[in-house]
Each structure stands twice: as structure tokens, then as C-alpha cells.
Amino acid sequence: MAEIERVGVVGCGLMGSGIAEVCARAGLDVVVNEVGEDALAAGRARIEKSLGRAVRNGKLEESARDEALGRIRFSSDLGEFADRQLVVEAVAENEQVKTDVFTALDKVITDPEAIFASNTSSIPIMKLGMATSRPQQVIGIHFFNPVPVLKLVELVPSLLTDESTKERAEAFVESKLGKEVILSQDRAGFVVNALLVPYLLSAIRMLESGFASPEDIDTGMVQGCAHPMGPLALTDLIGLDTTKAIAESMYAEFKEPLYSPPPLLLRMVDAGLLGKKSSRGFYDYSK
């Protein structure tokens, strides 16, 4: 099978921009898709900011930054994905939106060996596979935020994913992107979120019940358990809307009260308090 050199990323939000950046820094030819010019410009700005940070930290030469940016083509036309060998979908955590993307990609991509990957955190890969005519080539490739920093990728084959798709995706993630792979069954939440999300929801319930302040809950886990950040700051980083969507998928799958999003999380999402990306969540990032 041909070596993977041409990649497509659908969605250039928090995760899509990180995935596109990592692929471009690995020397791959990348096409990024977003809906409309504003979203494309915002996605490009996100990638430029992150590359700029790497240059400032001495992790990347200015010339390498320019080369990486030069390898990314931004387009709102999915038709540009026709020649892609691997595509990663990283749109909002919504089953209908994601299945529509997979159906559209299936129509557009011409390579008979192409891999159709999703960065979903919790939506069954099987459902995305069944939205295409090639479920044997559909797999979960789940990155962690911030993508350029965190090494882990969860690889999630569905019941219908070919062994060759899994092996090719694993080799790509490890050898090309330099990430570490763990394998998970196709269950909502996979390995990491199945453990992480109930913990984040517990912290929100703790705050909701007046047990402790946000600062004390976070300081407790940072100083008491040496976590890099506390659960409320981490929920702000992931996005409260994304956390809610993951919790809902996990609750729908397992019916465990532990996974049910608490009312405080629901109301904050209703209010548009989505965390860092909206400048306010459990903390205020506007200053």
C-alpha cells in the first residue's frame, strides 16, 4: 500500500487545528476544510498562534514554521479532498453532523485504499462507518488537547474495520506523527474519557453542591495529586459544550448516573459559558 502523504482534516476548531498543525509539521501535505471563510480564517489564526508559540519556545525554527504553514491548504470545498489518502474528521461532537461529513467524504474521495478517521471522543465508530460505503476503512483516531503537546492517540477500530486499516493507521500515527497509540474497543468514551469524564463531572457536582470553591477543587488535585491542571480548569480547556456532548453520549450508551451531565454544566452551556474558547467558563479568561 502507498505511503500516506496527503491528508485532509475536516473542521479546524480546537482539535482540527492541532491535528492539521501536527500533520504539517510532520511534512505531510494537508488540506483543511471548514464551513465558510470566517471559520477558515479563525482556524488558520489558531494554527499560526500555536506555531508561533513553538517558535518562541525554541521548539521550532522560523523557516520550519513557514514550511509547515506552506503545506496547509485551507478550503471550504470538500471536493478538494478527492486525492486524500487519509482524512481526519474533527467537527463538533454531534452524531448527525459527523455522519453527514462521512457520507459526503465517501462520495468525494477517489483513493480505494483511503482511510476515513474520526477524532470523535465518544460517538460509536460503527455509526460513522455505516454512513459510508466503506466501513472497513473507517476508524477512530482520537487525539488529546493540546494536540501538539500531548503524545497520546487512541485508535478505535469498529466491528467492521479491516485489520489492514488498523495497522496502516497505527503505523501512520506512530511513525509519521510520532505519537503513542493505545487501542480501545468501540465504546462511548473509549479508554481515557471513560475514566476522565466522570471525574470532571464529579468536580462540577462538588462545586454545584457548595462543597468547595473552584480554586480549592483545582488546587486540591494539582497540589494533592500532581495533576498538571485541576478538573475545572481542564473542563474549561476541553470546552464545556464538548464535555457535555461526551457525557451525553456516554450516558446514552451505558445509562450510568455517573455519566449524566449535572445541571450546572447544562446551564453554563445554555449561557454560552463554554470555557477558554468563549473567554469564560469556571474561570474568566477575558483579561
Ligand SMILES: CC(=O)CC(=O)SCCNC(=O)CCNC(=O)[C@H](O)C(C)(C)COP(=O)(O)OP(=O)(O)OC[C@H]1O[C@@H](n2cnc3c(N)ncnc32)[C@H](O)[C@@H]1OP(=O)(O)O
Ligand atoms: C476531551 C477529549 O476527548 C480528549 C482530551 O483532549 S482530554 C484533555 C487532555 N488534556 C489534558 O489533560 C491537559 C492537561 N494539562 C496539561 O497537559 C498542561 O497543563 C498544558 C500542556 C495544557 C499546559 O502546560 P503548563 O506547563 O501549565 O503551561 P505551559 O508551560 O504554558 O505549557 C507547557 C508546554 O505546552 C505548550 N502548550 C501549552 N498549551 C498549548 C497549546 N494550546 N497549543 C500548543 N502548545 C501548547 C507550551 O508551549 C509549552 O511548551 P514547551 O514545553 O515547549 O515550552
